[in-house]
Amino acid sequence: MHLKQQRKIIFTITLFYTLFILYFMFLAFGRAGTVEFNTEYTFIFLPDDFFRLPGLSDLLHPTVMDLVGFGNIAAFIPFGILIPLLYRTSFIRFMTLFILSILVLETLQALTLLGSFDMNDVIQNSMGAAVGFGAYKFGFRTKNVWRNIAAAGISIVVLMIGIWGSFGLVDKALTKEKGPFVAINELKDSTGNPSAGTKRYRLKIGGQDVEPQYNVYSAEGKNKKTYKYTLDNKEEMYFSLNYGIPDQKDLHGSISVAIDGHEFLSAAADYLRHESYMSEIFLQQANELTITIEGNVAMWDVGLREMKYFWN
Template structure:
């Protein structure tokens, strides 16, 4: 096959593939039908989780977002192969042109309400093009076109797997996880005195047996009691607390949780109307924790799990609140 014919075929493939991608960018997934429902432009400049690709376990039961994240990279690998085959270009020049093109397309998507401008997509698409360019450089080293295509395909798979592995390591390294459960057994009451609550013992709430494992807090005969706890410094935590009104007490009450003056939870409870309940409260940066109890509400197994990076996780299995 002559070089000119090969070039025509490659050019035709590039045009058709570009139109195919443009269709998915602007018209697929019912984008046109959603235009009337959009009330404003969507520009996402700060990417979230762009380091995450679906893991092996995710591929067994992939979600739509897993497939989108993987496809955002894989779908743009061919551009990194086809464009260098048509035009002599360096990696820097190719990537600069490609990124500018993707930025333009993302902007058009947002302005026409056919999608959103998402920097996450720009990063993933550009990564796919970079993988394709690397595969082209590794694969097209001989005059045998078939051998070059096979070598490029294998190189694409190897580079994609390499990126997959690197992204997995980066995602694991920079993603926070819940640390061990820490029971809060040293609250201070409204007078500033230490309070360990009452001794954990079984009781019934809504006809169900409750057996606290760590602590029990209530108003201790008052109408209202406020407990305070200091985390020591600003921490990102999930606060756990179980609550209810014991069956032998026929009253109502409420719980209010604040952190550094910001309210995160207010719940009203009535006797005999609720089964034992649990609240999981996310506190982004908390230091001074305040829990206010009114009426006959009882709290038990109050504690938190701090969000920490994997290298800071303590060894051993974390305790989980019951």
């Protein structure tokens, strides 16, 4: 096929594909019909989870957002191939012009109320274009069109797998996860001394045998007992506890959990009855933990998990 004719075909494909993408960006999914209901411009400048692509388990049951994230990359791969085929350009120049174009389109989406300006989309679209340019460089090296297309296709798969793995590592590095469970009896109380609470013992609640693994707290035969612990202004943690009234005890008492003077959990005997409960409370920051137990209520396996990066 003559070079000039090839160029016309590529230009036509590029033109129609561009119109196709513009249609999806501005008109698809009933965007035009929702304009009259949109009253605010939406600009999202801070990326949010753009490093997360669907994992292997996600692909079996992908969510809409999984498909959108993957589609935002895949849909713009052709531009990385078609544009260099039409015009000689370096990677830096191509990506600079592409990112500027996407920024303009995202801005138009927001200003016309046909969508939003989302930095996630800019990054994902640009990543797709970069994959396409890489496929062009690796794939289009011979005069055989079909061989070039096959090589470009293989390059796309390899590059996408590379991005998939790289994004997964970055996402894991930037995502905090629950750390190991730390029983509060391993901490120091408000006097600076270790306090293990009541000695561990088996409980029977709701007809079920309960064997605490870490600790047990009760009023220790008194009407009321308060336990206080210093958490040293720890940040981002999950505080968890189990509680209930043992079967052999009368329905009398209550519990209260407060962090830095603010009560986060309160339950009375008429609510608890002879059943076991488990609560988990997220704390943004905590310095002093106060547990108050009255009557026959028991608490066990009380502790916390700090949110940590895997490399901490």
